[in-house]
Amino acid sequence: MSQHTASHVPVMLGEVLQTLTPRAGEIYVDGTFGGGGYTRAILEQADCTVWAIDRDPDAIARGAALAAHFPGRLHLVEGRFGQMLDLLSERGVGALDGVVLDLGVSSFQIDDAARGFSFRADGPLDMRMSAAGPSAADLVARLPAEELADLLYKFGEERQSRRIARAIVVARAEKPITTTGELASIIRGVMPPDRSGIHPATRSFQALRIQVNDELGEIERALDQAARLLRPGGRLVVVSFHSLEDRIVKRFMTDAAGQTPGPSRYDPRGLVPPAAAQFSLLTRKALRPGSAELAANPRARSARLRALRRLDAAEIAA
Template sequence: MTSIASHHIAVLSREAVEMLRPRHGGIYVDATFGAGGYSRAILDIAGTRVIGIDRDRAAIAGGFGLVDRSSGRLTLVEDRFSNLAEICAAEGLDAVDGVVMDVGVSSMQLDQAERGFSFRLGGPLDMRMGRDGPTAAEVVAKASERDLADIIYIFGEERHARGVARAIVAARKQAPITTTQGLAAIVARVVHAKPHEIHPATRTFQALRIFVNQELDELHRALSAAERVLKPGGRLVVVSFHSLEDRIVKNFLSQRGKAAAGSRHLPEVAQAAPSFNILTRRPVTPGDTEISANPRARSAKLRAAERTAAPAHPAGALPAWPVLADVMRGG
């Protein structure tokens, strides 16, 4: 299979690898392999080893050439990045020296019409990063009007979410909504954007994509998994592309980067020691040159932290937002 790397530009690649600080003999997890941009840069350091993870089979297949060229230093695993701790254990690794994540949909997924991620390209309303679970068309067909409104408002931050949900329910009574352009046309009848603004369907498509792939739940779990597998001095580097993702990363590192607040009423409760030293008090963002070369980089933010010797904190409960399984069974 022809490599797909040429269709994807790794965002903040130089900055991410500098923060990761790969060294000879180090073992690193590229938790969102994609086209292998970060993995390739890490493998350029002699003696490094990389575990590359991606739930997208096309991304894994596209990386076979890099596996061959790495002389056994790259292992690719088709799986969700929330399972990185279990993947490392299966590879016989108790701890690793670094984890890098590039969160969200990739350029190559957006540019493949048949994947159904983009309203600008005609295609089936799919949006799945992997091969499992319901498609966006199935969610649109099955979810209640209330659930659709919640999904679009929470994950898309769309202020017209109720109107969009109402329009979807009305349209699906007339005919199934099965294509990207069909859904985009329905949304555009409710959301009216000015010429200089984003396309009216942008936030609705973002919401459905995040929901179908459970992206924010995956990110919560992946961050906790990285905390568990990083050795003291190991580094976590995360590149995100919109405010919901960045907020999760920022809050996670903030909670782990300082001791938990004690209580004068409960002095016997021990405070959890910080499990990370934060390396980026403010996120690193792309420069004008990178944005000019790759406009999709404009919203990217990089945050990084170094693991301390303190025990990993207990994983927190996931936020109370719509759950895919509940919505699909009408719960």
């Protein structure tokens, strides 16, 4: 999940800038504005324009000072990055030179106990990136044990999902589970010791957060729309933080670059020539944070960066 250091420097900032290569006069989207770290760096590197999208109204409010610092060059847009096509079209933007997405939850959200994303400090069991829709407390209160277990396994890859779901159902029959501390305590009480040192509630909290915010669906929609908006030479740079996110990004970029293995020679689809790839991979393998960054910010350890570039007509025809 997306994290920042105490000064809110975003993960893999140098690699993002090197891959995105901002240039003067060009138009970029930061689809996960958060604390504005990527946006600020892009605007400082080149005399360009950035449209910064975030579904969290708090992030948009925090960005006002940065927008004032870059008048006419930074435009803040409250909304989901999976709706960037409509959000930008409404504002007269139909093509982009680059898009950067820093997936998951921001450190501002994690570190604010009132948002209910973390078990490190007790707070309301919320987890919503925006103020709309069901909260994590709503899911914990109403989902049947089987559905709850499936959710924890699918989005948290939690192998003890059924044991945890049963414990939640028993606990909520006695009293509503309304805080992060209550839920973490219930999970800790039924989990075997983990030698890795990972908190026993980590995977379950991740699963609930992903479900509450439809994070994986948003990623799929955002990747498709970002690719459609890129003009020839435009670049899409994505930083992901767990295997579920990275799997989606890897599959999308591999397919877009025509790198997916073809059908079996016995499959009739193999008789149809594949369409010419519209994109090329900028990262054959995912980039990882360097040792210096990991030493300064251990939260970056799970980060993976992947990127692609839209080809121009001559490259496609070649």
